[in-house]
Amino acid sequence: MKSFLATLALVLPLAASAADVAPKPVYRDPVYDGAADVSIVYDRAAKLWKMFYTNRRATMKLPDPKDVEWVHGTAIGIATSPDGMHWRYQGTAEFPKACTDVTLWAPEIYYENGTYHMWLTIVPGIFHRWGGPGADGRIEHLTSTDLSKWQCEGTVKLDTGRMIDPTVIKLGQGYRMWYKDERAGSKILAADSQDLRTWKKVSDEPVNPTTGEGPKVFRFKGYYWMVVDVWKGLMVLRSDDARTWTEQKGYILGEPGHKATDRAKGQHADVVVDGDRAFIYYFVHQENEPEAATDARWHQRTVIQVAELVFKDGRLEVDRDRDVSFRLKAPTP
Numbered sequence: 001m002k003s004f005l006a007t008l009a010l011v012l013p014l015a016a017s018a019a020d021v022a023p024k025p026v027y028r029d030p031v032y033d034g035a036a037d038v039s040i041v042y043d044r045a046a047k048l049w050k051m052f053y054t055n056r057r058a059t060m061k062l063p064d065p066k067d068v069e070w071v072h073g074t075a076i077g078i079a080t081s082p083d084g085m086h087w088r089y090q091g092t093a094e095f096p097k098a099c100t101d102v103t104l105w106a107p108e109i110y111y112e113n114g115t116y117h118m119w120l121t122i123v124p125g126i127f128h129r130w131g132g133p134g135a136d137g138r139i140e141h142l143t144s145t146d147l148s149k150w151q152c153e154g155t156v157k158l159d160t161g162r163m164i165d166p167t168v169i170k171l172g173q174g175y176r177m178w179y180k181d182e183r184a185g186s187k188i189l190a191a192d193s194q195d196l197r198t199w200k201k202v203s204d205e206p207v208n209p210t211t212g213e214g215p216k217v218f219r220f221k222g223y224y225w226m227v228v229d230v231w232k233g234l235m236v237l238r239s240d241d242a243r244t245w246t247e248q249k250g251y252i253l254g255e256p257g258h259k260a261t262d263r264a265k266g267q268h269a270d271v272v273v274d275g276d277r278a279f280i281y282y283f284v285h286q287e288n289e290p291e292a293a294t295d296a297r298w299h300q301r302t303v304i305q306v307a308e309l310v311f312k313d314g315r316l317e318v319d320r321d322r323d324v325s326f327r328l329k330a331p332t333p
Helices: 002-011
Strands: 036-044 047-053 075-081 088-090 105-111 115-123 138-144 151-155 165-169 174-181 189-193 197-200 211-220 223-229 232-240 267-274 277-285 300-314 317-318
Touching: 036 075, 036 197, 036 277, 036 300, 047 277, 075 105, 105 165, 138 165, 138 189, 138 232, 189 232, 211 267, 223 267
Parallel strands: 036 105, 165 211
Antiparallel strands: 036 047, 047 075, 075 088, 105 115, 115 138, 138 151, 165 174, 174 189, 189 197, 211 223, 223 232, 267 277, 277 300, 300 317
C-alpha cells in the first residue's frame, strides 16, 4: 500500500482546488503520513519550489505507547511545487553516509552564489525514549549545487552538545545561526560565522528565557522576526538588528483551527517571504480528527498547512481558518 500511494502521488497531476485556494492540508506525505519540520527552497535549475521535511514514520503502531521509535529512523522527504500551494511527493533525499546517520531531522537550507547549504540535525541511531543515553543530536553542514547530490562540509562545533534545529541568515558581512541547545535548558542560542563553516557562540545567554525548538528567522516589513515552537503555539520575537529581541504577547497558531486536518496547535514552521506577503508553513498533529476515535495511533500523523502572516500594528498575526491564495514567485538572483 505504501509503495502504491507513493507512486500515485508521483503520477497524479497537481490539480488546483476551487478558486485556486491552498488546500488543507497543503501537503501530506503519501508513505508514512508524518511530514514535519519543513524547509522550503527554490530550485533555480528546475524552476520549482522544493520542500524538504522530516519524514516521521507515523503509521507505525508500536505496542508501547511511550515508544518514540517512530520519530527516529527518519529520512528527509522531498516534495515539489510550481507555486507553493500544490505539492507533489518526489521521494527522499540521499546524503553521504560519512556525515549522517539513520535519524535525520529538521533540514535548514540557505542559498548563496550557486550553492545550496543545508544544516541537518543528526541523531546517532534509533531511540525509544526522548533524550535517552546516547541520543545526542548534532548539526551537520552539507552543500549541493543541484539539491540532489550533497557533500559533507563538517560538523557545527560549539562548546555544547545536543544541539538541533538550526536556522541561518546572512547578517552584515557574516552569518548568524540560531539553534535549540538541549544542554542549556532547551532554549534558543546563537552563533556567528564568517564562512558558514566555522562558528562561534555569541553568548551563553539565550535569546529568550522561554524553552522551545525549531526557530525560524526571516526579514519582513522592515524587521527581523523569529518564530519558535514552544509546544503551545509559536512564540514570535521581533528585532531591529537580529541581536536584541522583543517577545510579542501571546502565541500564534496556538488555538486549533476549525477546518479538517488543522484542528490542533501549529508546530515547527518555515516562512517564505514573497514581496510584501509572507506565508508560514507549519505541521499539525491529527489527534483531533475523526479517525483518532477508532485509531489510538492516529495522533502520530502530521500534515503540513500554510497560512498567511499579516503585519498589523507592529505584530504578526495569522488567521489559519481564512482561505489563502497565492503563487510564489521565483526569488531574485
